[in-house]
Amino acid sequence: MLQVLNGRNSMLSAEKLDHFRREGYVVVPKVFDPDRWLTALFREYEGVLDRLAKKLFADGRISDTYEHLSFLERFIEVCAESNETNGQHFDFSLPQANISHDTPMWTGPAVFNMLRCPELLDLVEGFIGPEIYSNPVQHIRIKVPESREPRDPSTGALKMGATNWHQDNGVVTPDADETQMLTVWFPLRYAGVEHGCLQVVPRSHERGLMAHCPAGPGGLQVPERVCSREDAVALPMQPGDVLFLNKMTLHNSLSNTSNETRISFDLRYNPIGQPTGRGAFPGFIARSRQNPNSELRDADEWSRLWVEAREKLADSAYDKPFNRWSADAPVCA
Ligand SMILES: O=C(O)CCC(=O)C(=O)O
Numbered sequence: 001m002l003q004v005l006n007g008r009n010s011m012l013s014a015e016k017l018d019h020f021r022r023e024g025y026v027v028v029p030k031v032f033d034p035d036r037w038l039t040a041l042f043r044e045y046e047g048v049l050d051r052l053a054k055k056l057f058a059d060g061r062i063s064d065t066y067e068h069l070s071f072l073e074r075f076i077e078v079c080a081e082s083n084e085t086n087g088q089h090f091d092f093s094l095p096q097a098n099i100s101h102d103t104p105m106w107t108g109p110a111v112f113n114m115l116r117c118p119e120l121l122d123l124v125e126g127f128i129g130p131e132i133y134s135n136p137v138q139h140i141r142i143k144v145p146e147s148r149e150p151r152d153p154s155t156g157a158l159k160m161g162a163t164n165w166h167q168d169n170g171v172v173t174p175d176a177d178e179t180q181m182l183t184v185w186f187p188l189r190y191a192g193v194e195h196g197c198l199q200v201v202p203r204s205h206e207r208g209l210m211a212h213c214p215a216g217p218g219g220l221q222v223p224e225r226v227c228s229r230e231d232a233v234a235l236p237m238q239p240g241d242v243l244f245l246n247k248m249t250l251h252n253s254l255s256n257t258s259n260e261t262r263i264s265f266d267l268r269y270n271p272i273g274q275p276t277g278r279g280a281f282p283g284f285i286a287r288s289r290q291n292p293n294s295e296l297r298d299a300d301e302w303s304r305l306w307v308e309a310r311e312k313l314a315d316s317a318y319d320k321p322f323n324r325w326s327a328d329a330p331v332c333a
């Protein structure tokens with residue numbers, strides 16, 4: 001049985017919605033046409049990487065610009081040789097600390113279009129209703145094979161590595177605890193178990209917010225004794241497939257043991273008017289049936305909002321915490 005939204009045949013069947021409610025997550029296959037939507041994205045990212053490689057080469061950080069390689073292979077070589085993860089150059093968000101006027105980011109039109117992809121929003125509408133705000137807790141994650149991944153020269157630790165076990169409600173500020181935040185994750189290339197796809201603990205969303213402990217560079221982790229991951233399910237996905245996650249569902253990613261780069265988007269949406277949990281960053285109205293004119297349709301304006309946020313944060317020595325957790329909590333000992 002299909003729910004018909006906006007005259008379009010949404011792929012959110014009653015069965016899928018039911019799975020989401022019961023299990024705390026659902027993967028919907030073939031939501032959007034990967035050729036149409038992802039080609040435009042890769043074109044932008046190729047430009048970003050080309051400029052980055054040329055700059056690193058000019059600065060003597062790499063011995064070759066690796067122009068002859070495809071985007072994902074070139075990215076591996078540039079990261080391995082520069083010993084930098086370089087992810088911030090591609091991200092459509094800012095870091096949570098040390099923001100300066102020239103902190104890199106990429107808020108190009110193809111990214112903005114992806115955030116507003118009608119096929120995607122049709123499904124989002126099935127979960128949170130037709131008044132949809134694009135929450136600024138969002139990232140592109142480009143994870144090179146661990147065998148080539150940059151490491152901290154003093155500790156030898158991977159600079160990025162697998163994502164720790166967490167709930168997305170745990171990574172936002174408490175003002176968003178009542179927000180109906182929906183996580184939307186999708187790969188831009190096939191993400192199998194060997195590439196480090198996502199894993200979820202089914203039904204963990206019923207357990208409420210769990211204690212998180214600071215772990216790794218800027219990361220958070222729910223300790224094993226707080227919630228077992230024995231029942232975790234790995235979710236290999238094809239480009240065009242989309243995972244929807246409840247904000248309380250415990251999840252992580254596997255390590256990338258393959259020799260290919262894992263590349264994904266994680267986005268969040270919430271009903272218009274609810275706190276995003278990252279108030280220093282700009283969101284926008286992605287869809288409003290009540291007031292269509294309030295929708296942001298201008299990619300340049302979106303990009304300008306991010307630049308404005310960066311200027312403000314760089315100027316203000318922003319020192320408010322981005323999450324509520326402390327390493328001193330007894331549960332983290
Ligand atoms: O892509 C990853 O490795 C982690 C993504 C994640 O935690 C999320 O989308 O909420």
Ligand SMILES: [Fe+2]
Nearest residue numbers: 166167168251
């Ligand atoms: Fe997450």
